[in-house]
Amino acid sequence: MTGGFQGAMQVSLQPFKTQRSFSVRQLDRCFNWPTLNGKRNLIVSSPAIFTKPIRQIKASDQIQQHIRDHILENNLRPGDTIPSEVELASIFGVGRPTVREAMNALAGSGLVQISSGRKPRVSVVNAAAIGRIFEHGLAIQQLSALEVLEYRRIIETGCAKLAAERATPEQRLELVKLADNLKDAEGDLKAYSEADIDFHNSLANAAMNPLVRLTVQAVAGLALESSRTGLRALTNASEYSDISRIHMDIAKAIQSGDVEATGQAMEVHFDSALCRLKKLSPKPDA
Structure with a gap:
């Protein structure tokens, strides 16, 4: 394989020799010059390419x-x-x-x-490489927490509907168990947010679509931080219970194969997440 690789590449990597001057005849062959009073109007109509610097590729x-x-x-x-x-x-x-x-x-x-x-x-395509792009975008404030949540809403709602259609019986049961884990972790910010991400990653696997799985898992790091940020807005134990109940509603809808109910439960989930995020977001100056 190396021989073929070498033969194909040696030619294509030869440095380009750029011709820096052109005769009128050469230019005529390349371009259909407009004329002014029967003469070439080179000043007015020269192609813009001649104004661009030549760049060397590393x-x-x-x-x-x-x-x-x-x-x-x-x-x-x-x-x-x-x-x-x-x-x-x-x-x-x-x-x-x-x-x-x-x-x-x-x-x-x-x-x-x-x-x-x-x-x-x-390499096998992995979510970590994609995730680093998202994390960098958030770190340099090219992306906001709200935009990440909106992105997750679009992707994960569709993902959950696919899971309702395609998940195996074992995957449906696992989602119910993971929703139970959320209830067990109520009140513990770290454990609860990690259980939340486990639920959403399992949801991505159950969709039976490699691209959807990669996309959801790529934002898992951002989702974890977003989850912890949102949970900091909770003021009492009943709010934890509400979130756990919403996740169980999603799991039960998927377990029963009800696509419409799954979509509705996901909308409720992200509406709730959006409310928590807005509680923590600084209000704009009046």
């Missing part, structure tokens, strides 16, 4: 793209190997630090796994 970025292409074009699957750092450095004619930079970036995005003494392998 070698490590090129290597990343070629490895992505290699994975796709060769239908590689999770666990399949790609050439080692030493082999890639030879193939691309670059130093090992450049290859290492590319591989670390690919590993950070969840596309490959790298470990000492072993060839890199194609």
Whole structure:
């Protein structure tokens, strides 16, 4: 496999030689110049491309793209190997630090796994890599807690409806047990919020859709923090009981296979979460 990989890549990584001057004849072949009084109006009509600076693409970025292409074009699957750092450095004619930079970036995005003494392998797509993007967005205030909740509402309501249709008997029973766990954890902020996330992750599994599962689990870290934030707004034990009851309503609706009741219970759940979040949100200045 390495030989084919090398043959395909060596050509495509040759540096581009940019021609910096053009004859009128060359330009005529490329562009249909407008004329003014029978002459080319080059000042008025020169293409905007000539006003843009030429940018060099980093070698490590090129290597990343070629490895992505290699994975796709060769239908590689999770666990399949790609050439080692030493082999890639030879193939691309670059130093090992450049290859290492590319591989670390690919590993950070969840596309490959790298470990000492072993060839890199194609990764299983995992929620953690996606979740880091969401967490970064929240950390730099590109996303707000309200926006995360709205996103969860859209995704998880549909997810729950799928679970009502598709979940196995074992998964339906597990959701009821997890809803019971919430009741047992009432009053303990840490335990309750973790039980809440366990319930929602199990809900994602029961939807029987890998993309839905990844999406829900990707925001699990944000959801955990959001859950704890919302629970801090609770002032008495009865409010914990209300949330537990809502989760049990969801679990029972899924257990019975009632899609409509499941959707309604999820709407009640997120209405309740939204109210708690608004209690803690600073009011805008009058």
